[in-house]
Amino acid sequence: MPSSMPEYTLTRKRMKNVRMVVRAGTGEVRVSAPHRMAQRDIDSWVRSKSEWIAAKQAEALARPVPLSPGPAADALRRELRPVVAQLLDEWVPRMGVAYPDWRLRIMHSRWGSCNSSKKSVTFSVELARQPYHLVEYVVVHELAHLLESNHGPGFYALMDRYLPPWREHRSELNSPR
Numbered sequence: 808m809p810s811s812m813p814e815y816t817l818t819r820k821r822m823k824n825v826r827m828v829v830r831a832g833t834g835e836v837r838v839s840a841p842h843r844m845a846q847r848d849i850d851s852w853v854r855s856k857s858e859w860i861a862a863k864q865a866e867a868l869a870r871p872v873p874l875s876p877g878p879a880a881d882a883l884r885r886e887l888r889p890v891v892a893q894l895l896d897e898w899v900p901r902m903g904v905a906y907p908d909w910r911l912r913i914m915h916s917r918w919g920s921c922n923s924s925k926k927s928v929t930f931s932v933e934l935a936r937q938p939y940h941l942v943e944y945v946v947v948h949e950l951a952h953l954l955e956s957n958h959g960p961g962f963y964a965l966m967d968r969y970l971p972p973w974r975e976h977r978s979e980l981n982s983p984r
């Protein structure tokens with residue numbers, strides 16, 4: 808079966824071998840090739856990789872672009888701040904914890920964290936893209952760490968008491984969208 812030519816952007820470099828990357832988030836194909844490699848050889852090389860490219864693109868598009876500091880992150884921060892503030896106003900008295908220092912940060916592998924000795928909690932800016940009940944789950948989770956620093960039976964008992972459906976929220980939050 809003849810495969811179609813995937814679109815790509817080409818950069819010429821001082822290098823020995825042709826190389827290719829598929830960008831996360833966008834699926835854009837970038838090829839770097841040595842100055843002397845003929846265009847048709849590059850094309851046929853790329854064409855020979857079209858199945859690999861298609862698989863990588865599907866993977867790349869399923870995963871959102873990692874957030875970096877800038878206007879997009881600032882916009883998410885502005886959106887999330889009042890939501891978290893309101894949730895803290897509601898949950899701090901309900902759980903009987905001291906009102907913590909809190910902040911929003913770009914976090915790459917977690918939704919939130921808690922420093923129970925400093926009584927401070929941090930939330931991922933990317934929670935702005937999640938529905939309200941999942942932001943609430945993360946807020947309750949981090950506040951529960953002010954009472955129980957580890958994920959032990961005492962911690963789960965708090966979660967069961969304050970937010971009974973938390974297990975469903977956790978799997979919803981951690982499943983890829």
Ligand SMILES: [Zn+2]
Nearest residue numbers: 948949952958
């Ligand atoms: Zn935790």
